[in-house]
Amino acid sequence: MKWNLRLAAANRGIWNASELQRMLAEHGLVISAGKMSGLWSGEPASIKLDDLNIICAVLGCGVEELLIAEPEKVKRVDDAQGEQAATAVSGGPPVVPKRKDGRSLPPT
Template identity: 50%
Template sequence: MKWNLRWAAAKRDIWRPSDLLPVFEAVGFTPSLSKVAALWSGKPISVRLDDLDKICAALDCTVADLLEAEPVAVADGNRDQAKRAVGDGGAPSGPVRPTPRRSGQRRSLPPN
């Protein structure tokens, strides 16, 4: 996900995290300046839904304005597999289940 708080704030002529505090307080959202600075400076690991709702109300935007889906980074070897839809019926790239090793001897029975 891409976090677009700066873009949503810029649409309202807000260019610094300290300028967000009065806008947030107007809707009843009172985070600390350090929390606002953390939201401003990078992508948060988690955001409470009620906080997200208050941020959207303060900036007069939607959740889709703040969060934008990005394609997931895929290793080069799995690129074709990532593009294939689940259940598309294509041949799997490897065995579906691991196959047991058979060494010619039968397994011993467990102790009584």
């Protein structure tokens, strides 16, 4: 996914992060200067859906304008390679879930 906040804001005449930050605060979303900088100039690692909703309301846009799908960047891994990769990453046998009461599960 590509984060497109800066262009979406510019299309509405909002040219700097502090102006958008003020507008968001008027709608109840108070964002620190550091987090606003990350939203404005980079790609956030995560964003709350409620925050995204307020950003869309302030900008008068839809989520599809802020988040642009990039399906060409998704790589397909066949099932055999996926299982091998999962085992290699964990460094051992697959993890077996345990019961909540602490008792072990019967053998398979």
